[in-house]
Amino acid sequence: MTPLAATLRPVNPDDLPAFHAVMMAAGMDARSNWNRTTLADLERSLLSPGSGGFLAVGAGGEALGCVGYRPDGDETLTLNKLATLPGARGTGLGRALVWQVEHVARTGGFGRVLLAVSQFNLDAVPFYEHLGYEVDPDAVYAHANPASPPPVVLVKAVLPSAALDDAHPHPRPTPTEDAHP
Numbered sequence: 001m002t003p004l005a006a007t008l009r010p011v012n013p014d015d016l017p018a019f020h021a022v023m024m025a026a027g028m029d030a031r032s033n034w035n036r037t038t039l040a041d042l043e044r045s046l047l048s049p050g051s052g053g054f055l056a057v058g059a060g061g062e063a064l065g066c067v068g069y070r071p072d073g074d075e076t077l078t079l080n081k082l083a084t085l086p087g088a089r090g091t092g093l094g095r096a097l098v099w100q101v102e103h104v105a106r107t108g109g110f111g112r113v114l115l116a117v118s119q120f121n122l123d124a125v126p127f128y129e130h131l132g133y134e135v136d137p138d139a140v141y142a143h144a145n146p147a148s149p150p151p152v153v154l155v156k157a158v159l160p161s162a163a164l165d166d167a168h169p170h171p172r173p174t175p176t177e178d179a180h181p
Contacts, residue, residue, distance in 0.1 A: 006064050006093055008100055011053040016042050018063035019055055019081075026083035029120035033145050037081075045070060045080065053081065054100045056093055064088045067097040069104055072114065072142050077105040079115040080143070098131055105158045113158055116141035116151035125152060132156050 011019060016039050028034040046053045046068050056065035065084035072078045079101045084094050105113050115133065117124050125135070133154035141153050 005059050006056040006088075006096075008054045008056050008096060011046055011055050011066070011068075013043070013047060015055050015063075016046070019046070019053065019066045022055075022063050022066045022085060023081060023083045025085055027086060029118070032118045032120045033148055034118065034121075042068075042081075052104070054097055056084070056088075056097060065093045065097055067101055069101045069113075071108075071110070074109075075111045076114050077101065077108065077110040077112075078141070078143070079113050082115075094127065095131060098128075102156070102158050106160055109160065111157060112155050114139060114141065114153065114155045116144065116153050118151055119149040122152065125154070128154050 020037065020039055020042055023034065023037060026034075045051060048070065051068070051070035053066060053068035055063055058064045063085075065088055066081060067079060067083075068081040070078050070080065079098065082094060082097055084097075102113055113133075115128065117128070129135075133156045136153055136155045139153040139155050141151055144151055
């Protein structure tokens with residue numbers, strides 16, 4: 001698929017309907033709690049202290065992808081609600097959204113990013129593994145629904161910004177500069 005031109009920007013309260021629309025259009029299995037997410041749920045999740053998200057917006061102003069994050073203690077930033085419209089898949093947009101959350105983790109002093117994949121969405125696990133995430137059977141996803149099957153939890157250590165600069169002497173583009181592979 002060809003690269004997709006998109007701008008990634010922090011989510012704001014006015015973006016919640018577009019964020020929700022992308023989530024609902026993502027095609028998650030009907031058994032997933034994902035499909036029962038409301039605008040009030042998004043407001044609590046994305047606009048709580050320390051939490052946030054990003055919206056990927058196409059050249060025409062349409063929302064193409066989204067991702068959220070929230071702190072879980074001092075060491076962990078949890079990535080959640082990653083979604084792209086079906087037509088935007090394979091363009092690097094999902095990867096760019098994940099990189100934005102990793103950047104937030106690095107600059108915020110978190111040591112790792114954690115995410116949970118629903119048992120109804122296990123096809124997503126290889127995507128995250130390709131980005132350096134590893135299944136961690138001992139990690140706990142603090143926001144798991146006790147009425148649902150336990151999710152698969154993946155984690156990735158993130159280096160602080162200064163350590164990343166030392167580890168990669170050649171500058172890497174930030175996701176907002178390069179929203180494709």
